[in-house]
Amino acid sequence: MSEFMNVEIQAGESVSIGEHTVTPFAQSVQIRFPGMGGFIWNRPVSVLVQNKDGEEEVLPIIDVTRQALFGFIGLGLFMFALTWILKRISRKT
């Protein structure tokens, strides 16, 4: 993408077992600060499952822990915004 930031999805090595061939996919986010350092975030995204019949299915990998954490952060921010709005309304009346 650029020297500063790069986001890409990479496919891992396919593994076959029985009738299934599994190919994992991972997303990598790279942020570089030239001469100062950088940051890399790698996460699993999905798995491609291929059957011998040629059928393909993509199974997403859901990070339940992160979803729960973001849910609580969202709830906290919502409560903060609600309290702030209600306080402003009560001050005006």
Place this chain on the structure above:
Amino acid sequence: MTEDKDLNIKNDEEMGFDDPAKTIQETMDTFLSAANVEAVYGEPIEKDDTLIIPSAEVLSFAGFGLGTGYGIEAGSEEEDKSVGGGGGGGGGGRVLSRPVAVIIASPDGVRVEPIVDPTKIALAFFTTLGFMVGMIARMKRGK
């Protein structure tokens, strides 16, 4: 790097320093090589008819800094007087990893089992709860 013939300042190589930019670039290249799919998916484990592939989220960051300086002797009137110099640098980094899910392939099919961290979720829950109770208490006091 720096060359000033009038003040007889030597460059980094003459003073015995390695090229800092090169060192940083090499370290950075090693660090960025961690951004691959092998870092996320573990070695597949096969047992009987079942194959298990563990997966994890990997977060890594690194920072570097360096500086060099030169100077002439204080109060010196001679411009050709020998000078001193110095340099230093440092860096640090960290890699964080957290299991996310396990891919299980068996004759029945392939499924993805998420790995839930109850400690993290409980901590986030109680923190949010405390925050919300505090907010409600503030609201009531405000009235």
